[in-house]
Amino acid sequence: MEEKPLRIWKKAMYYPYRKQIANKWWEEFKKVWHIAGPAIITSVSVFSLDFITAAFVGQLGDVELAAVSEVQNVLLGFVTGIMLGLGSALETLCGQAVGAQEFNMLGIYLQRSWIISMVTALLLTPAYVSASRILMLLHQDPKISDLAGKFAIWTIPEIFASALNYPSEKFLQAQSKVWFMAFSSMLTLAIHVLLNWIFVTKLGMGLVGAAIAGNISFWILTVVKIIYIVCGWFPEAWTGFSYLAFKSLTKFLKLSISSAVMLCLEVWYYTAVILIVGGLKDAAIAIDSISICMNLQVWTLMVALGFSISASVRVSNELGAGNPKAAKFTVGVNVLISAILGIFFAVIILATKNQFPRMFSKEQHVISETSKLAYILALTIFISSIQPVLHGVAIGAGWQFLVAIVNFVCYYGLGLPIGALLGYKFNLGVQGVWSAMLGGSLLQTIILFVIIGRTNWHKEVIKIEYLYKYR
Template sequence: MGCKKTWKESKEMWHIAGPAILTAIFEFSIGVVTSAYVGQMGDVELAAVSIVQNVIEGFAYGIMLGMGSALETLCGQAVGAGQLNMLGVYMQRSWIITGVTALILTPIYVLTSPILKGLRQDHEIAEMAGKFAIWVIPELFAYAVNFPIQKFLQSQSKVWVMTIISGVGLGFHVFLNWVFMTRLGYGLAGAAIAGNISWWLINLAQFIYVICGIFPESWTGFSLSAFHSLAAFVKLSIASAVMLCLELWYYTAVIILVGCLKNPKVAVDAISICMNYQLWALMIALGFNTAVSVRVSNELGAGHPKAAKFSVLVTVSTSALIGLLFSIAVLIARTHLPDLFTNVPEVARETAKIAYLLGPTIFLNSIQPVLSGVAIGAGWQSMVAFINIGCYYLFGLPVGAVLGFKFKLNALGIWTGMLVGCLVQTVILMVISFRTNWQKEAVQAEERIRTWGGQSEAQESSRD
């Protein structure tokens, strides 16, 4: 009976996690492809693009993803309540919020160079990064469109469509980089053009799919109802935004710390290469994050607390096993990891040293994002935000700074601090998850559905 139950839960989990993992990998690989092409130009170019991707775009990505996170809750509840007519309104409302957020964030892209210089980054890297950041501003607005559409599709289990579109988009991105960088020799400008086109083509394909008639109930055209209750919509997303931003900005802070070291070009390149591999593996964990969030919220909403707890156990175990396999592979192939990104011997040697810690980091990051998904499904975002502050910013970063600067371990020491902060956070979240009173969580979920189930919104929309 136990095996049958585990098998059934695994199938439910993989039905969501499989395409979500592939979608995350394909979309993340767009940035990896850009880094791989740019890395062949030189260490300064790679450092500049890496800082833009990990610091500027990472900062903006966290905010945009957080501001669009209200859709994840409301769309799921609307589907469960049978109020499909509200999905299109919710998506348009999210577009308004993420679009305004993108406008607010645009000056950061424009002022990237002086910002980086103010953070004591290398002058040459800062200048080059400033130019590249301005060129990729269209990507910022692509994020604003992309997140709401994906939540709209995800809530209706149209996950494989997202996977196919993002996979084709990645293939086209490789071709565009070859055309603009290798064939035409446009350099960093070519890398930016390729990225902008690729992201907007993905958005265009997804939008065409939404409006082509497949969703007659959930997409009924543009509506003025999207401008209603914007304040409440923003309020709902704040806790998730804070939680997500604190996690994503942790990597931004690490890059900034590394940029303050002596010989920052080599250190930033080495850390960025390791982060690319780590974040690649993280995409798999984020697929499980999506799956466990959906499973936990569904089971709690249905009043099945034991099933929610069992889903957590199955998903965490599966993700941890996959993470262990990836960690072993990284440790075995650590000397070959830099080959895809650089041909500079000094950068390759530094990357191989950090790779000793990359393996354990990948293992921890196969567990921690899944536990964050549990938090989203159960509505613990505010609590996890405080845990993130303590583990990452009051513990992990100071430990990394002391080891990197005081004990002169450089990039290796800073990465150690990041690893320690992640370890403490993972242990705390595991204790919370497995000591939770799930019966109480089910009662709270029922109350949340009553409050945010969308009935008042649907009535308001019908009056309009």
């Protein structure tokens, strides 16, 4: 009789604690989705711009499509990696400034990033002018290279748009103004479809028309953000152009370069894998199968990128606000949600391993080879669902240089060399190459988990407080 009241008392004491924990998770869950949801919409919309361009150009012919694909995958992928990486420095600095209530620094950081990115765009312009020669040096088809070179020259204005767009994007993300970005990107996507129909289909301007449509669309995306920033919606964060933007550029440049290197090593890793696969026996089948798998992975990666942005914003905001426990807690919530979605996508791949290849090809050899890669693809999707979130944490905390070193060792020191060895020496083909790539990604993920797990978040807060005290 005495035990029953005791058990009831213990349960009563335990329930509020459980409810408190559940409420804490629920509140953070809502904060995460408030950022991640619109960020996913933005990522998908912006990624779809190139997809729409390729769809319209594909109606012109196979050579034209191949030319545009080479520019998008080789040249544009190279430039976007650099520009997006340079802009990522703002994720750290602006996010922490918001948390620390140092809103006056946001506009200064943005202007510094614009300056560095525009100078970089100018330096990268010769690569677009010499695109034909570069592609021929890479032993690409001369006819395709010639068309790609002409298309690349017409897309030069897009480089300068991206130099302004990505920093503006990070400025807005740091302040959780992500719904504006989502709506503006969806509007731009709709305009892009219309412009391609006008210039490519209706006016018959071919590749030049496609390039013009892309330039206009990307500049619309950029100008809308800039107008939103400078026209009074951010009275504390934007106080006008300032000479302070030219001060401390060296320190800012170091973080920008670290961010760019970290991201580029990630992006170029997948390009390098395709180049290795291109030298295998039956290369056409191998490239087709791995391209199908990577295509699917990219779409699932759009979801993970949303949580990467969420992790970056939440961690940087909480560290800047001096809340180490909250920063640590949001890491767990972001990783858990993204991991659950990764499992969901992986299960779908495994359940449809004999069906999804038929969506992309009618060739039985390609279908068979792609089906064999289903298990590796499922595991890759799961890992790549968690990996960007850890990158987001690193960006939010300002660990870009450290993660760049980890990426280089895991990807280029282990993943690619072992992949080439398994693919060529041991004749394991595309499965061997991708297994090694996956091994590099898995090792990198484990190392990042260890780094985050051993982090003293109180010290991270002290570093930021010191930064703003003695800036």
